[in-house]
Amino acid sequence: MRFPGAIWRGTNKHGYPNSDTHLQNGVVIHSAEGSFAGAMSVLDGPRQASWHFFVTKAGEVYQHVDTNDIAWTNGGFDANRLFWGIECEGVEGEPLTEPQFEALLGVVRWLWANHQVGAFVRQETAWEHREMTQFGSAPTSCPSGRIPWERLISELEPIEEEEMPKLIQLKGTQAIAVFNDVYKLQGLRSEFIAYFYPGLKVDQVSQADWDSIPDAHGGGSGAYTDKQAVKAVKDALPD
Numbered sequence: 001m002r003f004p005g006a007i008w009r010g011t012n013k014h015g016y017p018n019s020d021t022h023l024q025n026g027v028v029i030h031s032a033e034g035s036f037a038g039a040m041s042v043l044d045g046p047r048q049a050s051w052h053f054f055v056t057k058a059g060e061v062y063q064h065v066d067t068n069d070i071a072w073t074n075g076g077f078d079a080n081r082l083f084w085g086i087e088c089e090g091v092e093g094e095p096l097t098e099p100q101f102e103a104l105l106g107v108v109r110w111l112w113a114n115h116q117v118g119a120f121v122r123q124e125t126a127w128e129h130r131e132m133t134q135f136g137s138a139p140t141s142c143p144s145g146r147i148p149w150e151r152l153i154s155e156l157e158p159i160e161e162e163e164m165p166k167l168i169q170l171k172g173t174q175a176i177a178v179f180n181d182v183y184k185l186q187g188l189r190s191e192f193i194a195y196f197y198p199g200l201k202v203d204q205v206s207q208a209d210w211d212s213i214p215d216a217h218g219g220g221s222g223a224y225t226d227k228q229a230v231k232a233v234k235d236a237l238p239d
Helices: 036-044 078-083 096-116 128-135 149-156 190-196 207-212 226-236
Strands: 026-031 053-055 061-063 083-088 126-128 169-170 176-179 181-185 213-216
Touching: 026 096, 026 128, 053 096, 061 096, 078 083, 078 128, 083 096, 096 149, 126 128, 126 149
Parallel strands: 026 083, 026 126, 053 083, 181 213
Antiparallel strands: 053 061, 169 176, 176 181
16 A cells, blocks of 8 residues: 555565565664665665655655565564564654654554554564564664654554544645634645544635634644644633
8 A cells, every 4th residue: 555645756676576465563663874865875776675664854754665565674574574664764863853753653643544453562563673683683773762652652542532623624735623613723734634533524614714713733744643633723722
């Protein structure tokens, strides 16, 4: 499958002679230890390395291998066929940028919503590259402490139904969330709505109604999670 929020930049560096069927048991998160340009030179070069997704510091997501296929990403056959690989631009000592974290979160949410993975649990379905030694991969320090697991797990926990916005209304790439009152969320990419708010009603609004709604979020082009949207709306509500 292809993530609709990603830029497709495919490669033929995937699969094995007798197998190219991914088992979809979870995800391994990597530090690219370099720039996007450097990673693309590896992807396009002779080295036998590839990955499913690359997340830039700016929050752009690139997909290189279909999620049904095996990327050469986690250091060995077993690790590669079991888990998807996500590379995060940057080097040791650099925390993920906020847009990068939001984009990573969007990829993981989409993976879990569209594949039968099970719960998001550390060292069961959610791994670091350095932990792949138990699957036969060579030792590594990747991702060098760059992944904020506690926050990632917290954001992925389901929220109570009564805490959800009651309605999402779309107008182009903009969205409106209704939570006790009406507040506008700008910059929420409309293709993420179906994944983050399944089952919610979608309507169109007039330009006049749209213009009358106060902003609840400053915007940006990355994906926003349920909890982030809820917080944005709640923060905008009068005390």
